[in-house]
Every structure is written in structure tokens, then in C-alpha cells.
């Protein structure tokens with residue numbers, strides 16, 4: 001069953017770009033494998049929902065896995081700065097690599113899930129129609145120009 005959050009601008013023929021995805025944090029320092037740190041780390045990607053079992057039970061020390069609700073229309077972050085940027089902080093910050101497990105494709109043009117705007121046929125058709133219209137306009141212009149002489 002698929003439950004969708006009701007939003008004021010909900011349209012039945014459009015998909016919401018906000019979906020839950022698994023976010024992987026490879027080589028995350030061991031002391032950060034807790035909900036307290038994880039929710040802060042992934043907070044700039046989206047809304048943290050839950051950790052996977054291995055992360056929760058700390059049975060996979062080399063990688064944390066966390067479910068995050070992300071907005072597919074926003075640029076995808078591939079790394080994130082963790083820690084304090086203040087000079088006085090005793091703990092140095094680091095860049096954490098971010099990977100996504102099966103990120104769904106979302107077309108901003110059709111506003112549906114399943115394909116990206118790069119693969120969009122409608123965008124392609126629109127582009128071709130525009131090119132054709134431009135070419136016709138150009139052709140008409142040339143005919144009027146020649147008929148004058």
C-alpha cells in the first residue's frame with residue numbers, strides 16, 4: 001500500500017517529487033553511527049525517517065544507512081560537511097561522502113516519477129515543434145524577401 005501525504009497543491013495526475021530513499025554514508029566515523037548524529041548529517045539532504053537495522057544495531061561499522069525523505073527537484077548532494085566549522089572547536093570537521101540507493105527519476109516537466117527531464121519525450125517533442133516553427137518562420141521570411149525583388 002502506498003500512502004501519500006496530502007499537500008494543499010495536490011493534483012491527482014501529478015506525482016509528488018518528495019519520496020523516501022535510502023541514503024548511504026560510507027566510511028562514516030564509528031562514533032557518528034547514532035540517530036543523534038545521523039539526523040543532523042542527513043538533515044541538509046531531506047527529512048530523516050529511520051535507520052536500517054544494521055545501522056541501528058551497529059553491526060556494519062563501515063557504513064551507515066538511513067531512510068530520508070528527499071525532494072527530487074532539488075540538486076543531489078554527493079558530499080556533506082560534518083562537524084564544527086568554528087576554529088575554536090576541538091573536533092575537526094570532515095567531508096562525508098553520500099550515496100543513494102535506487103534514487104527514483106522525476107521529470108520536472110511532466111511532474112511525474114519514472115523518467116528524468118533529460119529522457120523526456122514531451123520536452124523533445126516541444127523542442128522539435130519549436131525548431132520546426134522557427135524554420136517555417138525563417139522560410140516565410142525568405143519567401144517574402146524574394147517576392148519583393
Ligand SMILES: [Zn+2]
Nearest residue numbers: 107109110120
Ligand atoms: Zn517528462
